[in-house]
Amino acid sequence: xxxxxxxxxxxxxxxxxxxxxxxxxxxxxxxxxxxxxxxxxxxxxxxxxxxxxxxxxxxxxxxxxxxxxxxxxxxxxxxxxxxxxxxxxxxxxxxxxxxxxxxxxxxxxxxxxxxxxxxxxxxxxxxxxxxxxxxxxxxxxxxxxxxxxxxxxxxxxxxxxxxxxxxxxxxxxxxxxxxxxxxxxxxxxxxxxxxxxxxxxxxxxxxxxxxxxxxxxxxxxxxxxxxxxxxxxxxxxxxxxxxxxxxxxxxxxxxxxxxxxxxxxxxxxxxxxxxxxxxx
Amino acid sequence: xxxxxxxxxxxxxxxxxxxxxxxxxxxxxxxxxxxxxxxxxxxxxxxxxxxxxxxxxxxxxxxxxxxxxxxxxxxxxxxxxxxxxxxxxxxxxxxxxxxxxxxxxxxxxxxxxxxxxxxxxxxxxxxxxxxxxxxxxxxxxxxxxxxxxxxxxxxxxxxxxxxxxxxxxxxxxxxxxxxxxxxxxxxxxxxxxxxxxxxxxxxxxxxxxxxxxxxxxxxxxxxxxxxxxxxxxxxxxxxxxxxxxxxxxxxxxxxxxxxxxxxxxxxxxxxxxxxxxxxxxxxxxxxxxx
Numbered sequence: 001x002x003x004x005x006x007x008x009x010x011x012x013x014x015x016x017x018x019x020x021x022x023x024x025x026x027x028x029x030x031x032x033x034x035x036x037x038x039x040x041x042x043x044x045x046x047x048x049x050x051x052x053x054x055x056x057x058x059x060x061x062x063x064x065x066x067x068x069x070x071x072x073x074x075x076x077x078x079x080x081x082x083x084x085x086x087x088x089x090x091x092x093x094x095x096x097x098x099x100x101x102x103x104x105x106x107x108x109x110x111x112x113x114x115x116x117x118x119x120x121x122x123x124x125x126x127x128x129x130x131x132x133x134x135x136x137x138x139x140x141x142x143x144x145x146x147x148x149x150x151x152x153x154x155x156x157x158x159x160x161x162x163x164x165x166x167x168x169x170x171x172x173x174x175x176x177x178x179x180x181x182x183x184x185x186x187x188x189x190x191x192x193x194x195x196x197x198x199x200x201x202x203x204x205x206x207x208x209x210x211x212x213x214x215x216x217x218x219x220x221x222x223x224x225x226x227x228x229x230x231x232x233x234x235x236x237x238x239x240x241x242x243x244x245x246x247x248x249x250x251x252x253x254x255x256x257x258x259x260x261x262x263x264x265x266x267x268x269x270x271x272x273x274x275x276x277x278x279x280x
Numbered sequence: 281x282x283x284x285x286x287x288x289x290x291x292x293x294x295x296x297x298x299x300x301x302x303x304x305x306x307x308x309x310x311x312x313x314x315x316x317x318x319x320x321x322x323x324x325x326x327x328x329x330x331x332x333x334x335x336x337x338x339x340x341x342x343x344x345x346x347x348x349x350x351x352x353x354x355x356x357x358x359x360x361x362x363x364x365x366x367x368x369x370x371x372x373x374x375x376x377x378x379x380x381x382x383x384x385x386x387x388x389x390x391x392x393x394x395x396x397x398x399x400x401x402x403x404x405x406x407x408x409x410x411x412x413x414x415x416x417x418x419x420x421x422x423x424x425x426x427x428x429x430x431x432x433x434x435x436x437x438x439x440x441x442x443x444x445x446x447x448x449x450x451x452x453x454x455x456x457x458x459x460x461x462x463x464x465x466x467x468x469x470x471x472x473x474x475x476x477x478x479x480x481x482x483x484x485x486x487x488x489x490x491x492x493x494x495x496x497x498x499x500x501x502x503x504x505x506x507x508x509x510x511x512x513x514x515x516x517x518x519x520x521x522x523x524x525x526x527x528x529x530x531x532x533x534x535x536x537x538x539x540x541x542x543x544x545x546x547x548x549x550x551x552x553x554x555x556x557x558x559x560x561x562x563x564x565x566x567x568x569x570x
Contacts, residue, residue, distance in 0.1 A: 010377060020443070041407075043414050044414060098293075120549040121308040123315060214507045230396040262385075
């Protein structure tokens, strides 16, 4: 108790900042629960709805295919994560463990990609995606591939995996070689199981990044049935123009999956060990 | 260690990642420059060579200067706030107090949530008859056109970017603070140094590389903002909240002027490269040593 009183100013500041962080969502939730009998522009504003209703949720649920958006987001984020894990691990392994001609150049080429923002090269990426017919106007599968491929591997992932492989004692490989393993068996049976923690970190942060991605899908997608959640949420504004009850309810619905994911995985985000892992 | 792999094995392992990076990274990188010398106004598939026409058009366009100016305002407002406020919060959270995990979760929440949802939530706070204007009028001021007044729109959008970034940079700082030796603080306290003095003399010098890192990351992110603007203002009113990436998007995908947009992309590329270069040269050299 004494300690709490001594730390009172600290708690006051932290509570204030926490409130600022969640208030926009609280206000959105509040609006989404207000019935048509209540003025959502009332002065003074009411946080607790007086005409409480779930109608906005059922209403927006009937008009908008949230399940479809959710499935699309899952396919895109899932595919992006899977490819990132495979490609980063494969590329990180020789960079950590093998000597070969051109290693330095490869290394710096990958490093250079960190410095080039997607936004600056997205126009040619778009033209290439069109030329490869990886757009949803060809078919849905091509559309998904087009959403995933530009983000299928990142320098961050490759360096993360290289770092993980560097941390494994060489004796592990030597023992495997003595046992008669070839290089692919060493990779899949010996090394991969040992870098699982890094793979988990890579998976989680790639997932969050892919799940929230907005710019690329809003450029390439043409069909509403292919919308991912962020694109679908943005589209709510056009669908319900000034019906803020529905827009609020839809935004909250779309946010629930990632909040659940975050609460289950929170130790990965707030332990402080994986600093700087989400793309900024 | 003896060589246990074949001559071509390293390349085999690198191949899949290399294919993706070449198709979706290196080719587009060089093509951005090529595109900026082409004229796409007649056909998107059969461009004509345009020489420096796009650059001349760009440097003669008042909107370009407005957009550049806005982008630098974004930089100069968002970066200092994102370098300092999260550090302050991290210092507060880097001690044994009750409820620390809950504070971290709540402050980190905006980082996790989609920027589109965040932008919609703020658009609602900024509504003309919305809750922020209620507060403003309660304190006796005139209502503010948060997103409709050219004087305010850019700053209203910047606030969203800051709000969404604070938790992220706070976690970076928290990780760095763990490495500051506790004895230094104790020595400071014995000398009777207060909160500010203690952290200015011990914390700040100790985590200077992290402060520099946060400054560069937040500067580069500020150069790349798009969703906030797309969802809240579409760059308006009167281009007052338009920044580089939004302008590239608009010229390329709404006006289909790919050449002009690419010239703009080259400008963006050069600015970000300069910022990254400074970062890598000075701060991350050790991290990526072979």
